[in-house]
Amino acid sequence: MDYLYRKWYINLTNINDVYKGGVETNNTTFQAIALICRSWLFSMLTDTYGDVPFYDANQGKEGTFTPKFDKQKDIYTEIFKQLEQANTLLKTSPDVPSSSDPLYGGKAASWRKFGNSLYLRLLLRLSGKAEMNTPVKITEMIDTNPANYPIMTSNAESAILRWSGTAPYVSPFATWRPADWYTPKLGGFFVDNLNEWSDPRIGRWATVVDGEYAGIPSGYLPGQPPAAKSTLLTSLQIEPLLGNVMNYSELQFALAEAAAKGWVSSKPAQSYYETGVTNAITLWNLTVPTGYLGFAKVKWDDSYTLEQKMELIHKQKYYALFFTDLEQWFEYRRTGHPVLPKGSGLENNGVMPARLNYPVYIQNTNTINYKAVVAEQGPDNINTLVWWQRP
Numbered sequence: 116m117d118y119l120y121r122k123w124y125i126n127l128t129n130i131n132d133v134y135k136g137g138v139e140t141n142n143t144t145f146q147a148i149a150l151i152c153r154s155w156l157f158s159m160l161t162d163t164y165g166d167v168p169f170y171d172a173n174q175g176k177e178g179t180f181t182p183k184f185d186k187q188k189d190i191y192t193e194i195f196k197q198l199e200q201a202n203t204l205l206k207t208s209p210d211v212p213s214s215s216d217p218l219y220g221g222k223a224a225s226w227r228k229f230g231n232s233l234y235l236r237l238l239l240r241l242s243g244k245a246e247m248n249t250p251v252k253i254t255e256m257i258d259t260n261p262a263n264y265p266i267m268t269s270n271a272e273s274a275i276l277r278w279s280g281t282a283p284y285v286s287p288f289a290t291w292r293p294a295d296w297y298t299p300k301l302g303g304f305f306v307d308n309l310n311e312w313s314d315p316r317i318g319r320w321a322t323v324v325d326g327e328y329a330g331i332p333s334g335y336l337p338g339q340p341p342a343a344k345s346t347l348l349t350s351l352q353i354e355p356l357l358g359n360v361m362n363y364s365e366l367q368f369a370l371a372e373a374a375a376k377g378w379v380s381s382k383p384a385q386s387y388y389e390t391g392v393t394n395a396i397t398l399w400n401l402t403v404p405t406g407y408l409g410f411a412k413v414k415w416d417d418s419y420t421l422e423q424k425m426e427l428i429h430k431q432k433y434y435a436l437f438f439t440d441l442e443q444w445f446e447y448r449r450t451g452h453p454v455l456p457k458g459s460g461l462e463n464n465g466v467m468p469a470r471l472n473y474p475v476y477i478q479n480t481n482t483i484n485y486k487a488v489v490a491e492q493g494p495d496n497i498n499t500l501v502w503w504q505r506p
Contacts, residue, residue, distance in 0.1 A: 117474040120164065166492050166502075225272055231256065244503055253373050254378050267363045278358060322347075334460045363394050368428050384424065388415050470497060
């Protein structure tokens, strides 16, 4: 909880410098890129902790060392404004030097598509809050005025920070030493679905144990560990695709959900779903197995209930989000999908944590504002729902 909070705010300082530099040089492309990155970082902060400093954040040079915490609703409202501003700026902004942009090689049009795709991700996250009316905006972006909101159209336009592979990758979400990579065992839910689908991604992600891919049951009782099974392949440590920020298949699954709920009509939900399924596999330079979309546990069926469709979409989306910051957790908290097994050894009464606690040092260095946010949001523990989770 301390590491993510601290590092995200440090990177926001860097992003703010990019924005200021864009203003000083009248470079609207850098301004827009900074707005998109700022929106992405703040979305992760608020979805992880709930209310966090926003308006007063990163103002140490200006003398603000104890920032107030802002409500998640207000943070999201401002995020949407900044993504709208970025979209407007990038309509006429020129490309920037490719050497300055490791994500898209300086292409302004690609940043615009990513910004709008991120916008859709976050609009969907708030779709359960009636006062935000985000489904109407989703309809505008996809059906009513798509020319004004270009989005990703292929895997090639995915936001993936690819590195050279010449040095081991150290993820901020899995800071393991090489030897530690062998230790964590893959869960049965993760492995079993891929096995049942005959999904070729299992060969890129997991080790073979005793001639098979096999996971261990979730939530086994303390003191009763199951036999060792498959682990992540060590080759993933230098896999460029693990630099995923947001990929095309995630966007397609988001649109499949929106279509299934009647917010999007340009294409049927099945079309978005099948495009997402296909591209989630081909992103890894793999071939979709013959008949894959017709497999019983993959096949789309219009006669399914909405709940069944959400399970189908989100089970596939779960794999499309492999190593994508904390998105699997965010989406599970929002939807309850995919339905996960719950072994009797799970702590917290088998309830998925709703947030992370604020860092301990915040209690000591920003005590007054810390107490204020706890009084407003609720107890500083893992079971206090953030705003968009509340009924």
